[in-house]
Amino acid sequence: MPLSTVFLGLGSNTQRHEHLRAGLDALAEFLVDLRCSPVFESEPVGIRSGPFYNLAVMAQTDLPLAELDRRLKAIEAANGRYAPGRKGLPLDIDVLLYDDLIGDFDGLQLPRAEILRNAFVLWPLALLAPQVRHPGEGRSFAALWQAACIGQRLWPVSFAWRGEELTPVGLRAAFPPPAP
DSSP, X not given: OOOEEEEEEEXXXXXXXXXXXXXXXXXXXXOEEEEEOOEEEEOOSSSOSSOEEEEEEEEXXXXXXXXXXXXXXXXXXXXXXXXXXXXXXXXXXXXXXXXXXXXXXXXXXXXXXXXXXXXXXXXXXXXXXXXXXXXXXXXXXXXXXXXXXXXXXXXXXXXXXXXXESSOHHHHHHSOOOOO
16 A cells, blocks of 8 residues: 555644653554654644644654544544543644545545644744645745734743654754743
8 A cells, every 4th residue: 555645733732742752653653754853832723722742753654534533533542632620732643634535534524724824833843844835825934934923922842752853953043932
């Protein structure tokens, strides 16, 4: 079966390092050529909670979309996403793009609308895959980010996975966190 290119968005607002690392480890077990964006901290959007860590990943998969989504839900569940009485959002993994699919696929809208609405999705994508074109918009992630007028505050943070720093020091220095 040919490989499909998939972009995923990951986020956490509780035990952020632990849950994001666990999510990346689980993804690395079945995705090929997994590449990560820098990690960003952002204020919550649409919910009352503590700040989030977010990143985007790009990988190859031989899984059909429905099976990929099922596995992502299982990873979320293993990290407490659906636990009764949970506090915060331990781990959220969303399919942002699956090849160039556009439309509704058993309730999964692709490309995911959050790409164009949320800075914590678009900025990581623009850094991870600047020349990749949004299938619905026809413009690259870099061009979409440059033109974006999204009023959300976020900043790059240090985050290591498997001994590798995902967020370059220069990026962190150029965009420091806001003063308390």
